[in-house]
Amino acid sequence: MTEQEQNGNEESEFVIGRHPAIAALRSKQEINKVFLQSDAKGEIIDEIVKLAKRRDLVIQNSPKQKLDQLSQYENHQGIVLAVAAFKYATIDDLFENAKQKQEDPFFLILDNIEDPHNLGSIMRTADAVGVHGIIIPKRRAVGLTAVVAKTSTGAIEHVPVARVTNLVNTINDLKKDGMWIFGTDMNGTDYRKWNATGAVGLIIGNEGKGISPLLQKNVDETLSIPMVGHVQSLNASVAASLLMYQGFNSRHPLG
Known part of the structure; x- marks a missing residue:
């Protein structure tokens, strides 16, 4: 099984970082899964978890190495969202x-x-x-x-x-x-x-x-x-x- 199949959507993109994650969770963006670094803490992380639970999203606690790979080693700040591919307007x-x-x-x-x-x-x-x-x-x-x-x-x-x-x-x-x-x-x-x-x-x-x-x-x-x-x-x-x-x-x- 491929990484994308494990994430549940072959068309997944990723939103990385705390503020972008909050913006996505508050929007109508289709979100497939929340990857949360196991030791991530703080008020913003608590807010992300609350928003994710409100939307009944799967929250997967993951080691930092996992999030590093998903984000292609960008600064993810302990949070990565697997989302549906970004939609373009006309x-x-x-x-x-x-x-x-x-x-x-x-x-x-x-x-x-x-x-x-x-x-x-x-x-x-x-x-x-x-x-x-x-x-x-x-x-x-x-x-x-x-x-x-x-x-x-x-x-x-x-x-x-x-x-x-x-x-x-x-x-x-x-x-x-x-x-x-x-x-x-x-x-x-x-x-x-x-x-x-x-x-x-x-x-x-x-x-x-x-x-x-x-x-x-x-x-x-x-x-x-x-x-x-x-x-x-x-x-x-x-x-x-x-x-x-x-x-x-x-x-x-x-x-």
Whole structure:
């Protein structure tokens, strides 16, 4: 019997870490089993156990080595949840999310982000600023994984992610629906002047290559982040955070 068969679901993913586990247990996420490190203690662990029992979930006390293997040696903090594979949204779901909040759509479009930690961090900021959804490509990019879930510290439960076959076609469809698409470029408009009111989509490029040329040709306007230091580039999640917060500022002005 394989490890996945022992866990009771061949389509299992894993949520690791205490705060992500609490977020998953409080959500409607389908959870198959709770793996708890045998010597794990504390108020948060007590809360996890209480939430798991409330949902009548199987709690398996396990040695640290077991949790290390399940989490692929990430920092699991003594807790791993075996959950059903993370579900992706549709583009319509993203628009519906904005409609329910009675807001103009604000989407994030990620062009081949490969690092799960970057995606998790981006999701965390996206949740904080009220992004209505994230769009990622199906190929050559990280998807929704256990590492992404942990790094997002629960945001994965609140920010819908749509996975599409072709980003260029998707962007053109969004433009037909009245969305204004913004990208990044060294020679673009200073991001501090960005007015993100209305229906907007913001493209964040790959960690090393930036936005692909085909996508760049289809943006309505490019934005740049001015830098005066010796290193003329920012981590993808840091750049995304700056831009998302400028979007938030223009959509929610003071006073």
